[in-house]
Amino acid sequence: MSLDNQTPPEGTIREWLDARAEAGGRAVVFPETGDELSWTALREGALGFARSLTARGVAKGESVAIIAPNSHEALCAFYGAAYGGFRAVMINLAAGRDAIAYALEHSEARFAYVHPDCNDLFAAAAGEGMTSLPLGGDDEEAALHDVAPTDHALLMYTSGTTGRPKGVVHSHASLLAGGWTTAVAHRLAPQDRGFCVLPIYHINGLCVTVMGSLVSGGSLAMTGRFSASQFWAQAGAAEVTWFSVVPTIISHLLHGKGEPDAECRARLRFGRSASSALAVETQQAFEARFDVPIIETMGLTETAAQILSNPLPPEPRKIGSPGVAYGCEVQIQDGEGHEVPRGEDGEIVVRGPNVMVEYLKNPEATEGTFRDGWLRTGDVARMDGDGYVFVTGRLKELIIKGGENIAPREVDEALYTHPDVVEAAAFARTCTRYGETVEAAVRVCDGSQLDPAQLIEICRDRLGPFKTPDKVHFMAELPKGPSGKIQRLKLADILPPA
Template sequence: MTIFDTAPPKGTVRDWLDSQAEVGGAAIAYKFTDGTAPLSWCDMRDRARNMARYLTELGLTKGESLAVMMPNGKPALEALFASLYGGFRVTMINLAAGNDAIRYALEHSEARYAFVGKAQQDQFSETRSNLVAALPDIPSETRLAQLHSLDPGDDALLMYTSGTTGRPKGVVHSHSSLLAGGWTTATAHALTPADCGYCVLPICHINGLCVSVMGSLISQSQLLVAPKFSTSRFWSDIDTGAATWFSVVPTIISHLLHGAKDPNESIKARLRFGRSASSALAPDVQTAFEARFDVPIVETMGMTETAAQMLSNPLPPGLRKIGSPGLALGNEVAILRQDLSLADSDEQGEIAIRGPNVMKEYLKNPAATQAAFTPDGWLLSGDLGHKDTDGYVYVTGRLKELIIKGGENIAPREVDEALYAHADVVEAAAFARPCSTYGERVEAAVTLKPGSTLTSEDLIKICITRLGVFKAPDYVHLIGELPKGPSGKIQRLKLAEIVKIYATTMPE
């Protein structure tokens, strides 16, 4: 099996793990920054197979949910592949989602068993129902149970969305769409067995799971896994682990840019690229990062519903367009008008996706599933944007996050980018606040680098210069840290609630 096929991968995750073990054998597949012994392809296949047989003996039926409540590391990877190998619907629990969301996911998924990390035992006890039990450590001896038969269309993954505007939705992927998610990544970034990815994003998030884990499986390349992102250890881990690429989010890129450490020359000689996804990367931040570190950043875009990547800029020396997450590769991406007709070049509309990496459904929610798709099969992303004449997509913002001031649409990203233009700004996000005069007004929240003397008034002046008075924020809140989801994506819709203390002092 090879990533250089023009068609998406065939088979199941079990097929691919078997194949990579046969070809790769004792070659190292997974390395860990916490000092845990590495796993070869055969190690991972054998461990996944034996654990899957144990789970089958336990009475788990094909396609039933099996929860994983663990941080990044060797046990989490083994649990992930054991679940997929056995034909169960692996249900990745977002440890940062809060107890209410975790409780909902465990109940809604109807999982009877869960892999639970040692540090997560108390949280599991607080969120579990009487219907779900923690699995014991699974012994390593060989078991002979007959595994369930498996087809590409069978359920493979259940992952819950962030649920910022209501109950989380459970996104269901098949083996086929999960593998396609890894294939789009491996193909776009030309991954080969000579590569080693650096995974700092949680694998309970679609970026960490599909981009890093599935991309490495499809390309038979190594993966260096860290428990979590660390500014102080980022470059040294890449050096020690001999990583050739990494996948992060814009907030991580900004924190590295404002950090004290630089990669050494051996890192820069080995590191092919860094990959940014999950939210828009401000052009000024990308330009400053590349200028300081001499590492090209490839901006991409993906969704939980598309098994991560749906757009990517080309690798150097291909044309990377700063401010765009790139071109469609492995799937189709269109811009649709409100009547669902195709928009022209440079015409704004809703970004829609169609292809082998698109989800099967929202679990137990046929109404939401139907609403997510057009009659001719396009998945509606909820993002606004346009395509240029070269096919590069530009994202304006989320439909639900648009600021409508006096009847005019203002994209929060415009304000974000104006704020990021100042070198002292580490994190920035604009958002809407109610206003009796205009209906909504523009405000923003910003985190500054330590020691900065910038004021709210300074930042407003910068925005006025770049955007004009109408689009500039009426107030900029300086706070210690902006709220973020498990992948590091800033949760814009939570900001108004966090800064509501200012409501009584703000003029109308």
Template sequence: MIFDQKTPPKGTIRDWLDARASQDDVAVMFPETGEVLTWRALRDQAREMASGLAALGIEKGESVAIVHPNGKDGVLAVYATLYGGFRATMINLAAGSDAIGYALEHSAARFAFVHQSQLGHVVQVAPARLQILIPDHLRGAQPLPEVEPADHALLMYTSGTTGRPKGVVHTHASLLAGGWTTAIAHRLSPQDRGFCVLPIYHINGLCVTMMGALVSGSSLAMTERFSASRFWAQAEAARITWFSVVPTIISHLLHSEADPAPALKACLRFGRSASSALAVETQTAFEDRFGVPIIETMGLTETAAQILSNPLPPGVRKIGSPGVGFGNEIRILTSDLRPAPPLQEGEIAVRGPNVMLEYLRNPEATRQSFAGDWLRTGDLGHIDADGYVFVTGRLKELIIKGGENIAPREIDEVLYSQPDIVEAAAFARPCETYGETVEAAIAVRPGSRLSEEALIALCRQRLGAFKSPECIHFMKELPKGPSGKIQRLKLAELLHA
């Protein structure tokens, strides 16, 4: 398969993995364990596991859940599922038990690859039908179904303003296009090696790094998780040429004592920032200290990651902007969903080969997310005279903490499960570490003995620590609009004036 700068990839994941296997070059190396997968070994093991999945009676396009952190087993699980023509259903390990249970149920998955560390959790929330796959037992000579570019490849759940996660469906074509947009923006080649420290159950880790490497024929170094103290040493040992992170990680690196060695700086071309806005001061300070250019970008789960990127040096990078479209067309829409005049603020919309197929079994949400063939991002912004997009706000009420979307209503529903709570609303508060952090406000019945500590503990149990409020404010009454709807966006202003 040929990587073309101007034309989106043709074929399927299977086609591209077969093509890469013709060269026995490194595909993924794992610095923490010393393991290495070549493209040939990756293809051979994925193909054998896929045949075993087919022998179990799993049908083409059927969901296979993947409950894995980064690592060799997780990578093989993803590629085996994709190679076999099944739908890789990525389960967010940072989600609480409610969201994980919902994803396993809603996806209709009958089988799951589950990492040993996640077995206990999955058993507690999984539907009775779910069977745990044992990779060593996946043997057989069952023929694989034919796969087409338009077939389902990926199912990834993302929070929405309704509180219920939505299942984003990508085809083989859109998933490959997600890797392609990264590859063309960053000029990836077989000589490059990316550093994957973001989880592959997130669209950034899966598409930007894994699919970007597949399409460009480059390689990856992958760690189970980010470590500020070990980042530069791991990067040097792997001889990486670029990395993809979120603003929180850039901030942690900036405030750590470690520095990249001269040998690493000689081969490191750039760092990439995505998932939420990068503070101008943070980007400038990082580049001044480390001498590594940061390329700010923007992407969505619904677009298989990247839609915008700043050009590489010596191209113009506009700090404060996620850049211009690569492989995508960008448009600003007015409130009535018409194209906005030049320089006017409106909703950012995108059209391109990497746009999702649909939200699984949710035709109304799918319909509302499109204006014709333009995907509505829910973000407000404008395009300057040079074609650079500037994001100015969000239409949705999502809390974006460390690059992860958190739906406030998920938290509301847990709080409302307590009979003494009369009103409840979670909201975002600006935070230097995570961009935004979670807080909540409640109004309780007179005489209630509910405590902040007990409510936070309940949220942590139900939703996980990451989504839970840092603090809960007790109010006599929450602010409301004319219709009686709680005005969530006023809470931060009222409580922290």
């Protein structure tokens, strides 16, 4: 099976994994241990888990929980669940016991693969009747269910920052399309090796890197977690040609002491940023220091990751934009569902083969997210004459001060202009005079002598007094979701008012 730049992949994950196994070669290397996993071994591990599930009477389409950090076991369990015709429930290990318990209960999973490192977490969160299964067993004769492209393959829960987590359902077809949008945008080829440092229980790690390598026929280097001190050494040792990270990781690498060696730097085609907006100053400083181009992108759990990407050099990248649509259609629409003129603000909507099937057991939320076949993202943006999208904020994150909309990203960008700022997030604070006013939280690099008043003055100079934060809070760490995205909506609750 080969990559077609114009047509989404056909078939099922089972068929694609079989094809990669028959072709042979390395699927994953693990720089922390030096271990390797061939496509053949990955398929055999998946097949063993699939058979053990069918032998225990697990029905086609039934949820199977996977509770594991990045590892060869997690990959075999995910692929095994999909291979066997089941719905893989990727459990977010960073979500906390209550959220994990909710996901396990809501998904109605009876069986789970539990990595040894997660036994205590499983014991604390799992309800009665849930059974932990090993990856393999003595079930060689167990017959597999038939699998079709439209069958459910993945259930992944949103972070639930504004309410109960929603269970996003993807089919074999939409997951493969998610890997395809990445492969097409970044021109991934069999000789490429991606660097997976983001957890595969998040859609970025799963679809961009795992599905991207399956569809393109390339390989992966995978670590259990991101390490700023080891990143460049691991990237060099594993001979990666690209990596996918989030803005906070880019900022930590920029402010860290490590450097890629000459061979690593020459081998890297690009780094990829997603999950939240990347500050212009951070991107420019990173590229100047490391001589590695950063491709800013945008995606959602509901779209199997990527919907927008900047082109690879030498095609034009527009710094500050997550780029143009690849493999799907993107519009900017008003509140009535009409496309707005180029250059005007509206909501990003998307439709295409990578869009989710539904929110599990939540028809009201599903119906509210779709309008006339378009999935509403909740992101406010404008599109320029070349089709590049410029995101100004989230509908739920807009700061409305005295009836005027203030995009938090404007304030973030001003704060990031100071080289000592590692993380920054503006947020709304309830105010009796204006309804809402602006505050901000920042993390600065170790040893910095930066004063909040200096940052306020920078904002006043760049943005004017109306958009300038009344107070800038210094924090050791800003709250983040599992993808590394800063959760600005939590800041007003955990920080004292000005």
